[in-house]
Amino acid sequence: MLSFTIMAITFGVIFLAELPDKTALAGLVLGTRYKASYVFVGVAAAFAVHVVLAIAAGSVLTLLPHRLLQAIVGVLFLAGAAMLLFKKGEDDEEVKAPADQSFWKVSGAGFMLILVAEFGDLTQIMTANLAARYDNPLSVGLGAVLGLWAVAGLGIVGGKALMKRVPLRLITKVAACLMLALAGFSLFEAIAG
8 A cells, every 4th residue: 555654754765865875976977968868767767676676675674573673674774874974975986978879878878877886875775674664665665766766857957056055964964864763763663562
């Protein structure tokens, strides 16, 4: 059953966690060099693949006893918050762009870039956590993919303007606080259970 509340929570967590990620910057770079719609198709397809893999991993976690699952999810949310709060600033990586600008070359470059860069990334781990936490793969999957697509769209179309108005540090701190709250709630459920 589709839950708009779970979708909204997932969207918010994933959106905020993905904003400061280097893949948003990579999408921005590709979007400034190539037709935005071509880039978005490739990036969106790669994110959809990652969400499917994360939902599958989260669904496996739901087979664990409830208290143990909540404890694991809580610890993973704490780790995610720590990763956001304590990660060092990354150097901008040079994005290798395709030689020609055909749909297949540009979307393929975007797909491969995101597929490789996002594998095992924080947002994929958080999506698996949320799938395990809420045991509603459809709602979590839709919220996660929409959050990732929204960040990709912002990165491709207007990333520079957003980063000028909203400090990256603030976005990172808000995402970390959200994860800390989810960690606290999950650990409370594991203990009080």
